[in-house]
Amino acid sequence: MLTKKEEIVDKHTEKNSRVAVLNLAGKRSDKWSLLLVSVGETRDRQAFAQLFKHFAPLVKSFAQASRHEGWFPGLSEDLVQEVMIKVWQKAAGYNPEKASATTWIYTVARNCRIDMLRRKSNTQHLPLENEDFWHEPDEETPVSLLRQKRSEDKVQASLAQLPKEQDEILRKVYLEGKSHAEASHELGLPLGTVKSRVRLALQKMQILVAPELQDELIHDH
Amino acid sequence: MTTKLNYHPDHAMLVEFAAGTLDTAASICVSAHLHFCEQCRAELLSLNEVGAQLMAEATPEPVDDSVLDSVMAAIDGFKPFKALKAEQPISSSFPFSVSKLISDSAATLTWKRLTASVDIARFKTGQRAYEVALHKICAGGKTPKHDHNGLEFTVVLKGSFSDERAVYREGDFLLRQPGDVHQPMGAQNGECICLSALAAPIKLSNPLGFLMKPWLRINPM
Numbered sequence: 001m002l003t004k005k006e007e008i009v010d011k012h013t014e015k016n017s018r019v020a021v022l023n024l025a026g027k028r029s030d031k032w033s034l035l036l037v038s039v040g041e042t043r044d045r046q047a048f049a050q051l052f053k054h055f056a057p058l059v060k061s062f063a064q065a066s067r068h069e070g071w072f073p074g075l076s077e078d079l080v081q082e083v084m085i086k087v088w089q090k091a092a093g094y095n096p097e098k099a100s101a102t103t104w105i106y107t108v109a110r111n112c113r114i115d116m117l118r119r120k121s122n123t124q125h126l127p128l129e130n131e132d133f134w135h136e137p138d139e140e141t142p143v144s145l146l147r148q149k150r151s152e153d154k155v156q157a158s159l160a161q162l163p164k165e166q167d168e169i170l171r172k173v174y175l176e177g178k179s180h181a182e183a184s185h186e187l188g189l190p191l192g193t194v195k196s197r198v199r200l201a202l203q204k205m206q207i208l209v210a211p212e213l214q215d216e217l218i219h220d221h
Numbered sequence: 222m223t224t225k226l227n228y229h230p231d232h233a234m235l236v237e238f239a240a241g242t243l244d245t246a247a248s249i250c251v252s253a254h255l256h257f258c259e260q261c262r263a264e265l266l267s268l269n270e271v272g273a274q275l276m277a278e279a280t281p282e283p284v285d286d287s288v289l290d291s292v293m294a295a296i297d298g299f300k301p302f303k304a305l306k307a308e309q310p311i312s313s314s315f316p317f318s319v320s321k322l323i324s325d326s327a328a329t330l331t332w333k334r335l336t337a338s339v340d341i342a343r344f345k346t347g348q349r350a351y352e353v354a355l356h357k358i359c360a361g362g363k364t365p366k367h368d369h370n371g372l373e374f375t376v377v378l379k380g381s382f383s384d385e386r387a388v389y390r391e392g393d394f395l396l397r398q399p400g401d402v403h404q405p406m407g408a409q410n411g412e413c414i415c416l417s418a419l420a421a422p423i424k425l426s427n428p429l430g431f432l433m434k435p436w437l438r439i440n441p442m
Contacts, residue, residue, distance in 0.1 A: 057281030060283075198233060
């Protein structure tokens with residue numbers, strides 16, 4: 001157990017380390033991404049244990065947020081185990097240029113959660129795992145780390161500023177695992193309203209360029 | 222591949238794909254499109270960050286130390302460690318998920334004549350909502366004019382085809398809904414192969430279309 005003081009310090013560093021930092025060499029240098037790299041490169045068990053302590057409780061919380069049909073609370077720790085074992089196995093393939101450790105581990109957790117549900121519900125076996133859907137072509141062009149980093153910061157900063165009704169739908173979709181149609185049914189809103197709230201949220205986070213900005217961009221060129 | 226594509230899944234679909242709430246058949250089609258589309262791949266990197274951020278901001282759920290112990294025990298079992306290498310796609314020109322479906326069903330995948338110019342090969346995907354299949358239109362092949370009884374997703378994997386509205390090239394993603402009547406035609410310069418997911422049989426516009434009915438039954442499997 002941590003003492004109160006350590007906990008506060010820990011919270012503080014966590015907060016800072018979530019902000020993906022770039023060092024002078026233009027490398028990603030937040031704490032978790034560095035730990036994940038060293039798990040991948042040197043099979044560093046201590047680094048892995050640190051990652052576990054930070055991410056396992058987040059993955060468990062993600063598991064418990066699930067409102068998928070067929071999901072029950074008993075699956076949460078199974079998911080934590082499966083995800084953390086995958087993290088160990090796949091760490092060598094982690095590319096810090098592309099995503100922060102948090103984003104990478106989210107994708108592992110999402111894929112495992114879907115695969116668990118598919119295994120439970122399929123009468124016949126689907127020969128694909130969810131990560132197969134995310135397989136990248138060999139000729140993938142490298143992403144600009146700087147651009148990537150800017151986008152992460154934007155998402156992080158603007159997510160907290162979203163109006164409640166947009167935030168609510170993103171949580172339903174990403175954490176509870178509801179489709180837009182299910183969310184519209186639950187909230188008693190037309191599907192179009194759900195979609196437009198998601199769209200507005202994406203525009204605020206600058207994942208989507210707002211139509212008026214798009215016009216400006218076109219006029220610029 | 223870096224050619225700019227004209228037809229993409231809409232943003233709502235990409236959000237569902239990033240959140241893992243898109244159903245299996247549609248996910249297969251989106252993943253096929255991603256193989257060709259750098260723009261959508263880039264958008265998904267940001268959409269993953271949204272999920273990651275929501276996960277990271279949730280209240281952590283305490284995980285019992287015994288879980289860490291059993292994960293550590295499990296990873297000890299992996300020694301000597303071998304990095305899991307990404308599997309090589311079976312046919313490099315096809316998207317990974319499609320190649321994997323093809324190689325998995327190699328024993329059962331058979332081309333069947335649908336009309337004089339269209340062959341079909343159906344995949345087993347373990348879900349009941351959609352028939353997922355490859356369609357092959359021969360060079361210059363005309364297909365019957367038809368309407369749709371349910372949603373239909375199509376991704377061009379090889380060659381191109383056209384209908385009354387436009388020409389669709391490798392990687393283009395199309396969504397057809399009830400009321401969308403069209404008559405696809407294979408390009409003159411070679412055969413066209415498409416991946417499709419069909420929720421209900423198509424509706425032929427020809428008054429004698431009912432004669433074709435037995436051939437048009439869909440087969441989700």
